[in-house]
Amino acid sequence: MATAQIDALTDPIEAFRLHVREWLAAHFPPSLKGKDNAMSAVEGPHENSPEEDSWQAAMGAKGWGVPTWPKEYGGGGLSRSEARVLHEEMARIGAWNPIGGMGVMMFGPTLLEYGSEAQKEEHIPAIAKGIVRWCQGYSEPGAGSDLASLQMFAEDHGDHYLVNGQKTWTSGGQWADKCFMLVRTDKTKKHEGITFLLCDMDTPGVEVKPIRLISGSSPFCETFFTDVKVSKANRVGEEGQGWTIGKRLLQHERSSLSGGGSAAGRLFAAGAPLAQIARKYIGVDEQGRIADMDLRGRIVRHEMDLRAFLLTLRRASLEAKSTQGPSAATSIMKNVGARIMQERSELLIEIRGLAGLGWEGEGFEADALKDVRSWLFGKAVSIYGGSSEIQNNVIAKRILGMLDHQ
Incomplete structure (x- = not known):
């Protein structure tokens, strides 16, 4: 009898590991090994292959795309230890989670708490099955960093609200099925006048206009609401409770944007190591080191920061799972993660020199062209999800206990 089978007879976790291993062997298509989850990004949906459809359906039916969510709502109902085993076994064979997007990252956990x-x-x-795409209606042209100044108004019409106004930077709005959003229901109060609503994106009066970014992509949109009817059944929590619910959702978002499982997080480990690329473009000295001593030192410092950050992320994630979810510490993670991501992109451009500034055409490697677009897109990382300046305010007030002087 194999050692794993013997352990499974005495240890429930090892028994679960054996079950996971057998289930993955039966359901994960080997052709998808090492590929990624398109649902986790804000870019547009792609046409799934039959293998991808099969893998998503299997994970959705099992509930393992959201392994710790309650089983009665389609989640896996797993304990934290079991979810960790699932993650380990998927990583072992190069499997990836086909269930993602804003519904998983932000809205789902918030709805489980407040819905x-x-x-x-x-x-x-x-x-949980990955069959509905959600987008976020938070920022407005006049309410970005000071989100509580939002003005999109939901007027009470008995059994429904009539919503008028505009949202901007709506990630994936042109592809989303539904939107979770903050609206104003009381113009006499700032924070207490905000309510959390849900809206189908095909509701009459909703208009979406993609915004083209410097990177050439258009993952964000302007979204206009003109006399949009939203049933009161689609209000999460009580009227005026939106700011409290919205802040909780932002903690989940910042946890994801800092690298805790999101598409953004995978940028940290994307591509070849910096030192390998530097040796190719800069060359090496007689001792085999990167020839540019200053650059060599900055690459080392970056790699040290990255590894320390990833270890801290892992510790913070475990702490969050053992308590009540993400805390204000996600603001620290978001700021540090943004800095490290942008630093890596800047180093890649510097290492390649002119060869790293191409946009299209012959003479440029595919990886270099991709990194240029990532470098430009990455400028937004320190802005979306709450700018670095706003995160500094959160850190000062809620973590360091510093108060505004009157």
Whole structure:
């Protein structure tokens, strides 16, 4: 009898590991090894292959795309230890989670905490199966860093609200099925006048206009609402509770944007190591080291910062799972993660020199062209999800206990 089978007889976790290993062997298509989850990014959906459809359906039916979510809503119902085993076994064979997007990263965890039973039953199973795409309606042209100044107004019409206004930087809005959003229901109060609503993106009066970025992509949109009817059944929490719910959702978002499982996080480990690229473009000295001593030192410092950050992320993630989810510490992670991501992109451009500044055409490597676009797109990392300046305010007030002087 194999050692793993013997362990499974005495250790429940090892028994679960054996079950996971057998299930993955039966359901994960080997042709998908090492590929990624398109649902986790804000770029547009791609046409799934039959293998991808099969893998998503299997994970969705099992609930393992959201392994620790309650089983009654389509989640896996796993303990933290079991979820860790699942992650380890998937990593061992190069499998990836086909269930993602904003529903998983932000909205789902928030709805589980604040939603009504009817709302959980309606929305969570579809998120758990990866069959509905969500977008976020937070920022407005006049309410970005000071989000509580938002003006999109939801007027009470008895059994529904009539919503008018504009949102901007709506990630993936042109591809989303539904939107979770903050609206103003009371113009006499700032924070207490904000309410959290859900809206179908095909509702009459909703208009989406993609914004073209410097990187050439258009993952963000302007979204206009003109006399949009939203049923009061789609209000999460009480009227005026939106700011509290919205802040909680932002903690989940910042946890994801800092690298805790999101597409952004995978940028940290994307591509070849910096030292390998530098040896190719800069050359080496007689001792085999990167020839440019100053650059060599900055690459080393960057790699040290990156490794320390990833270890801290892992510790913070474990702490969050053992308590009540993400805390204000996600603001620290978001700021540090943004700096490290941007630093890597800047180093890649510097290392390649003129060869690293191409946009298209012959004479440029595919990886270099991709890195140029990542470098330009990465300029937004320190802005979206709450700018670095706003995160500094959160860190000062909620972590360091510093108060504004009157």
